[in-house]
Amino acid sequence: MSARISASFQEGRCSLIPFITVGDPHVDWTVDIMHALVDGGADLLELGVPFSDPMADGPVIQQSSERAIERGVTLESVLNTVREFREQDQQTPVILMGYMNPVERFGEADFPAAAAAAGVDGLLLVDCPPEEAQVLHQALEQEGLSSILLVAPTTREARLDRICGAASGFIYYVSFKGITGANRLDADALQAPINAIRSRSELPVAAGFGINDAESAQAVAAHSDGVVIGSALVKLLAESEDREDAVGRARDFVASVRQALDNS
């Protein structure tokens, strides 16, 4: 399990975890945007590995993925992006979020070492429950990478035990039944399930899906150890005019959320 990840969750402070798709809005801008996110106050970066068939994502991230693929982004170039980021930042944890097939095609056996070498700290595969990932998880473990697993509102007790047993780094709580970017968040509903996770695992719990501004982040932070903001940020970046604008938007957006979290 990644030391950088565990270090990034600090007692009494809600971790802020922005999500961006690698290569969107522009391949050359991603590393700068990553640094800007850190500047703005991000504690952990979640990089989307674009996939042609992102079943669990809403339109914002789908379209972002499509644009990135058109620009030639691959799992390999994602690793290069992390490597480049690590030239200046050896501290902020970076996890990859994506789907199984690009990893499969990269080579399930080769991927953990390559990812570790590039400076990746963890992997979240949306369409890969722990039952299907035992071999992969071991290999990641060996390379010091975390296996970030999801818990959903529909997850029943037996599975919850299993997931809590298999997860490392942190646990990602999906805040509602739905896809990324949907508008269904009910922050108060998070308390019970997150408590259920905490009663089974020492790992920090971050919540994601539907958090799109300072206000919703604040509401969620009341119950979780971290908040993930995806679609809202991706959308904001997609509308940026140039690199400088994108970098500025990234920094300012994260900073505003950070501030709200710190003030709560």
Next chain:
Amino acid sequence: MSARISASFQEGRCSLIPFITVGDPHVDWTVDIMHALVDGGADLLELGVPFSDPMADGPVIQQSSERAIERGVTLESVLNTVREFREQDQQTPVILMGYMNPVERFGEADFPAAAAAAGVDGLLLVDCPPEEAQVLHQALEQEGLSSILLVAPTTREARLDRICGAASGFIYYVSFKGITGANRLDADALQAPINAIRSRSELPVAAGFGINDAESAQAVAAHSDGVVIGSALVKLLAESEDREDAVGRARDFVASVRQALDNS
């Protein structure tokens, strides 16, 4: 049986029987055309009663029927036409050729008397074989009208006996398997079947279908007591420009055929 019909067939002379559709090319011209046909040398007139679904007719007579129907020609107006013709000509036999349904609708019971009163001499119903017409034939007989029956190349012996027994006026031999206006005539093929009819009946035998000019009439006349010319004449009339032209065409066409027959 009609006396006019039997009188019109004379030993050693081939009867010329032109066919026209009543009301085509124009309702008002038909009586004049009839007189012109007689002037030209016709021995017997065959008047087509237009029907909407003339199954046994080729395109020329079909279209002629359609035009006549559009102009309002009915079986009743056909009888009026004959009545008007009879004002000047009490000698030339006139038979009606048509299909069953208009007669049915007129009233099978009423028709024979009405036809006789109008001066009609016989009736040829293309779609009514003798088996279906016993009652009608008796009624026609009672009114002194002939039942003209068809014999076809496909008619087998047993039926031939029956037809020859039921026919009156003359027997109409259909010169080939096909529809009116088709171009399939083989005059030499007529000899055997017409002989077969003659061996069973005293009635004159006229041949029709496919006779379209002096030459073909001449060829057929070698074997038959009469020739019917239909489509060729109907087509000629359809192309006429006015009443005078139509009357002229009718007279000249019949005269040319008459001459050929007389010279043979």
Next chain:
Amino acid sequence: MNAQVQQTSDQPDESGHFGEYGGSFVSETLMHALEELREAWLRWRNDDEFMARLDRDLAYYVGRPSPIYYAERLTQHCGGARILLKREDLNHTGAHKINNTVGQNLLAWHMGKQRVIAETGAGQHGVATSTVAARLNQQCVVYMGETDIHRQAINVFRMRLMGAEVRSVTSGSKTLKDALNEAMRDWVTNVDDTFYVIGTVAGPHPYPVMVRDFNAIVGREARKQMLEQYEELPDALVACVGGGSNAIGLFHPFIGDRDVAMYGVEAAGRGLNTEEHAASLCAGKPGVLHGCRTYLLDDQAGQITHTHSVSAGLDYPGVGPEHSWLKDEGRATYVGVTDEETLAATHALSRMEGILPALESAHAIAYGMKLASEMRADQTILINLSGRGDKDVQTLAAIEGLEL
């Protein structure tokens, strides 16, 4: 299933008369061909091998027996008699029509006729004929009105795929009745080597009897299935009537069952009180058309009138002579259903049972629904679902202003 013919009425007489209806009203040239056909049919319908072959074709090619389906939601919706459907829509090519062409084309084959011709309106009978002709390697020519060729382009294409030649008919109203005239003309001309496959129980003797016999498989199966599945006969039969082949096919084996009521449903188009319908039995008079005496629609001068129905397969001014007889005898009742009622029934059956009926069959559904609601819950209606509605999707869409 069993294609054997069992007689349940003494009609017609030897020359094809059902009371005053039927007979052979054709030109002399065809009289011999009809005789030949009568003899052939008499011979082969009693030939075990022929009938066994027919049974096999019905089973393995057509897909018989077709089931009887209990339309539970429709029944509940109507709130009366139980509604059962005889599923002729499941036959190969999608309608009862093929019961007849499998038989006639096979007969043609046994008679040594290499060439078959047919008339078609909507194209269903044309498709059914060319389908079987392809299989028997027969040359096939289908006559179709020019208007219908444009309206039913898909079926024209299907016939051509089967190798048939589709000939456009431009006379008269350029629709079904004119196609029939033209087929008769072809037959007169090529009578030696050509078999004319008529698509319904109309035409000269023996067609009304022969086509009935081929379609009576529907009623024989249904009667047996009713007894096996429900242990009783239905209280009423309902079928649409164009020429009348699917109706007579269902009715005939039940004619002796006097407790079984029979309803033939004609196309009332825009209403029986308008001139735009095709209801020969409801609104016509006896006359002679296409080879037989029967009820038909004509004007005072005896000219056959143009008909109208939203369903091309019912858009015909005559009707099979046996229906004329059944009507006069009072054994069957004939009613009309309008275009509008038909469309409503089409939607009802689609939405409640997931079955898109042919517009022809939807006439029967519409009347069946009405009838069911007036009957008791312990009674049963069997409706002949004579065909599926895939062929009508374009028509339905056009009515809703869509182009597909």
Next chain:
Amino acid sequence: MNAQVQQTSDQPDESGHFGEYGGSFVSETLMHALEELREAWLRWRNDDEFMARLDRDLAYYVGRPSPIYYAERLTQHCGGARILLKREDLNHTGAHKINNTVGQNLLAWHMGKQRVIAETGAGQHGVATSTVAARLNQQCVVYMGETDIHRQAINVFRMRLMGAEVRSVTSGSKTLKDALNEAMRDWVTNVDDTFYVIGTVAGPHPYPVMVRDFNAIVGREARKQMLEQYEELPDALVACVGGGSNAIGLFHPFIGDRDVAMYGVEAAGRGLNTEEHAASLCAGKPGVLHGCRTYLLDDQAGQITHTHSVSAGLDYPGVGPEHSWLKDEGRATYVGVTDEETLAATHALSRMEGILPALESAHAIAYGMKLASEMRADQTILINLSGRGDKDVQTLAAIEGLEL
């Protein structure tokens, strides 16, 4: 007929793995729904009343059993093994697809789910789902790529006639795989009251098993019919493979019959050596798509590639995991047939047998003809005629430059 499930192989394992294939690759939110579905299917497939109801629906609604037809002229033409066709084209709605939806929708009904969703490409599965949903009074939403909605307007209209809502999918290639993604998104969102009716043997466990079980009626019937009608099993089975449901349905009950060879025919489009085909087994690699590990078509980076086939129903970049396993095991052989060969086979079957096959099924016909000609006259091939070609008439016409 008998819908009871009989096991003929020990695959998959408890969590749906066929060797290294299959499994459940979905987002966590759906894991519970899949478990619920597995339990429900385990329960109801052993419930006599449920299975009896399923049997009844298959018999009276779908029209089963479908016959086995001896294609005599085609056999003679090929000059080798006897060619038999399993006539799934005669089923209600015209393809094998309804075997599955009758089952799944009924299961949904028993699970108390009032809402069903489905993805569809050509529209066949969408029609099959909305058809059964209409009958069971279920709310039905069908996802369909925007491109397909335009290409298959007729099927869209048919679904709407049945009361279904068709939702246009504008992401990705705007075709089947994107519709599947979108259906998954709907399911994630409405997982409590919604049943996702998948149209083939792909997707996460238990779909590949459950859909196979529902379609295995085809093979069970065929096996019984072969023994009854021909007193032997066929030497080879041939079926087209899109997702693989009709193929596995036919193959599965024969897996234990080691002498029966099995051929799955994939869409080779413009050629396996081009990029324009949809032959995952012939030309793809194992990967993960739509919930399972299986052979699929992707690029070096693992992005799923756009596929091509003249037949919309085969135009899918993945395949059911059981086929992947059968391929690796060597129990079945997978081959490709091009668009051109498919069209030739479509015309051949139409002209020689009067049967217009679905373009999907025509792939199987094309390969079956080739295979027959290489086999002995005393051998027998059974081809699954998975559907009828009425739905493809417009496509065929367009290829010939006609507009209908």
